Amino acid sequence: MPLDKVEATLNFVLSLKNKPIKKIPLGLLKGKVAFSIEGNFKMTDEEFLQS
Template identity: 85%
Template sequence: MNRSEIEQAVLREMHSLPLDKVEATLNFVLSLKNKPVKKRPLGLLKGKVEFAIDENFKMTDEEFLQS
């Protein structure tokens, strides 16, 4: 779905809701504008965990799927 299709779908659904639910929905949408986006840090284990794969490591797809 693109933005326009989503907006139209939301409006169609809003028309079937009672007024108190429409108001609650509006309040929720407005609260989304004020909430900072929580970004998930990448490399959460960086510096805590290490691993190494040997240069001549080989594994077939079948071996991988059976492990």
């Protein structure tokens, strides 16, 4: 990768670090639904991407 592209990418990544993180509400179901994941739950990356 050319040096100018690397520098531009690095500057972009660093700019993301300086932005405050916005919390996004759950939406219409906020406070109405809940879920939990059992400790023995297993899923591969491939299974997740195909779901």
